[in-house]
Amino acid sequence: MGRALGLLCLALCLPFASAQAADIIPTRSVTANGMTVLFLEQHFLPTVEIHALVKVGSAQDPPDKAGLANLTASLLDEGTLTRTSRQIAEQIDFVGGSLEAHAAEDFTTASTRVLKKDADLGFALLADMLQHPAFHKQEFERVRTQILGEIVSDDDDPGNVAMKAFHQLIFHGHPYSWPAHGTEETLTKITVADIQQFHAREYLPNQTILVIVGDLTQDQAATLVQTHFGSWKKGTPSPYQMKKPASIERKMVQLIEKDLTQSTIVLGHTGISRTNPDYYAVTVMNYILGAGGFSSRLMDSIRDKQGLAYGIMSQFDSRLMPGAFFISLQTRTDVTNQAIAGVLTEIKGMRDAPVTDQELNEAKSFIVGSFPLRVDSSAKLANVLAQVELYNLGLDYFTQYPRAIEKVTKDDVLRVAKQYLDPQHYALVVVGSIAKAKVKQ
Known part of the structure; x- marks a missing residue:
């Protein structure tokens, strides 16, 4: 029964997956x-x-x-x-x-x-x-x-x-x-x-x-x-004038005590808006840093080499105004400081030297290749189309997105890493047994 349902779901999604995003x-x-x-x-x-x-x-x-x-x-x-x-x-x-x-x-x-x-x-x-x-x-x-x-x-x-x-x-x-x-x-x-x-x-x-x-x-x-x-009456919306979030000027730490065997860590700062011209270069850079799953540097270092976490990821939450950039993970209480230091090391590494050709090519290949999966159902497609209009990305977005990713170079990745990653000014939140973790501030 489960196999039959799975095949049915696959059949329903195949028309969308097989259609070229550029044809939208x-x-x-x-x-x-x-x-x-x-x-x-x-x-x-x-x-x-x-x-x-x-x-x-x-x-x-x-x-x-x-x-x-x-x-x-x-x-x-x-x-x-x-x-x-x-x-x-x-x-x-x-x-x-x-x-x-x-x-x-x-x-x-x-x-x-x-x-x-x-x-x-x-x-x-x-x-x-x-x-x-x-x-x-x-x-x-x-x-x-x-x-x-x-x-x-x-x-x-x-x-x-x-x-x-x-x-x-x-x-x-x-x-x-x-x-x-x-x-x-x-x-x-x-x-x-x-x-x-x-x-x-x-x-x-x-x-x-x-x-x-x-x-x-x-x-x-x-x-x-x-x-x-047709009969819905137009009106004058409220004249909201939301200001851009202020940048973090210093390191900020908040430790929250909970009786847990693990520490939950979030580290980051403000990021970029969806309309930022560097959005595509940041997307490639962040894939290499922590959004690429087992292909990412954070997963390779923090999980595979040091054994400090089962999973770790980084994300740029892009909105109308600059959203958050953050890295999140859970680790054993006794290695909390080691995990935080490891995260900061990887952030610095992104800023200090260009990524490799292999990292760049794999990141761009995955991002472009997986793009059709973002629109492989009518619901996903409608959601993306609404945001394309909201952010004024243009009706040729489905053609331009892969092209914009393909154009990203190693120099672009290094430039945006230096501009949008800051290992000195950030917010750090740790939830767990703070007395045992002995978090360095």
């Missing part, structure tokens, strides 16, 4: 009410993915009410002016579709996937929850309590504790410093009125990117958009 050429239009629509006609499967990205996220939350954008998004499918939450769930379940919404730091997404024959219902449900959510008091209390429970649960996970503390250190005073779901303190301050006002002010067609991928014609898609979103 969506059409772009703007409706009369200001909504940007990207449409990609695909007839591999009789399905339609409808993905809405609203340009508001947790970065726009008031500091004392962090979690507002996420709570608003979480309530979108919990009842509208004409449908109860149960009716919405039953309608989408009856046709075997999916419907979901959530907020990230820079944007909120709401999406649905249905069979072609149910496209009208999919559009109707998504449009209804975006335009006419009811925000019933009972649902508000239930969902908020559920999120509060998730926050409490997260506090039991040393990895979540470490990342939360890390973001507060490197983004101090910036909206990126608080979790998208908020905190126990801020969530309890949010009222139904706050949700209603936030939605009325921010959920506007001229702040929305609508992506449609699937088994429709251009005319069919345009008709469905006009039918279900």
Whole structure:
């Protein structure tokens, strides 16, 4: 049975995987009410993915009410002016579709996937929850309590504790410093009125990117958009002017005591934005440093040669504004300092000398070769298309991305390593038995 399901999943994904990413050429239009629509006609499967990205996220939350954008998004499918939450769930379940919404730091997404024959219902449900959510008091209390429970649960996970503390250190005073779901303190301050006002002010067609991928014609898609979103009234969004996060000027250390047999370590600093021209060179550099799994220097040094960790990785979290660069791992308490020193050694190594030809070629080959896997389903493709529009990357992105990676040289890698890696000014968070670890500061 498991093998049969696996073969079915493979068959469903093969049409997407076999298609060349460079062949993905969506059409772009703007409706009369200001909504940007990207449409990609695909007839591999009789399905339609409808993905809405609203340009508001947790970065726009008031500091004392962090979690507002996420709570608003979480309530979108919990009842509208004409449908109860149960009716919405039953309608989408009856046709075997999916419907979901959530907020990230820079944007909120709401999406649905249905069979072609149910496209009208999919559009109707998504449009209804975006335009006419009811925000019933009972649902508000239930969902908020559920999120509060998730926050409490997260506090039991040393990895979540470490990342939360890390973001507060490197983004101090910036909206990126608080979790998208908020905190126990801020969530309890949010009222139904706050949700209603936030939605009325921010959920506007001229702040929305609508992506449609699937088994429709251009005319069919345009008709469905006009039918279900044409009456949505445009407005004036709030004039947010988010500043760039400040760079770290000194080494910062936070040690969090927990009775554990391992230390959870996060080390890093601010990184780059998604629109930074060096994004592609940084992607190659970071693959070699720690994003390349067993091919990375961090894994080779910290795991294979020194035996200090089972796994270790590095990441640049690129957003509208510069996000975080971090390296994370877990290690035995007694070798915590050795692991931290090993990480800093590898960061310095990236800055001190060019990478080898083999490292460069393997990194570029993997990144380009795995690129189609990022769009091997209609859901993934719709998500990427929405962000291509958000970051203004151009409709030729699927052709240009591999080319931009291929152009990266050893000199580029060394240059961005020197510019965007700093082994002197960074934040270090360690969660574990601090007294036993004896972390050097």
